[in-house]
Amino acid sequence: MRDDDIANIMRALGHPVRLEILRILATQQQGQCCCADVTESLPLAQSTVSQHIKVLLDAGLIDRKPHGTRNRYCIRQDRLAEITTAFGGLLKGLAPGAANKESELA
Known part of the structure; x- marks a missing residue:
């Protein structure tokens, strides 16, 4: 995964x-629901929820599937697996001495 992909995902995940x-x-x-379902669970307007969903879509974290006159959204498990691997490698690369320090503490 490229650094700009990781940064885009981190921006998308950077909002509560x-x-x-x-x-x-x-x-x-x-495993999926529509925007109205999400809006019912949050104290936000539907338009605000839609904007946040768009950011998640653009980052590739969720997928949209047509369902009648609505869209249904689901988490992209394949993308989460890629992110987990990329973040693990990124964090390991940022703290190269961390493995040595862990073994010293044990």
Whole structure:
């Protein structure tokens, strides 16, 4: 994953409402819900929720699927796996002595 992709994802995750939207999507029994479902769970206007959903879509964190006259949203599990790997590598690269310090503490 490229650095600009990681930065874009970090910006998308940098707002508490977007983190809460991801939590809401993660707890849906069918794994997906529409914007109105998310809006019911948040004390925000539908237009505000839609703006946050767009940021998550643009970052590739969620996917949109047409469902009648509405769109349904779900978390992109493949993207989360990529991000987990990229963040792990990024953090490991930023703290190269961390592994040595952990073994010293044990």
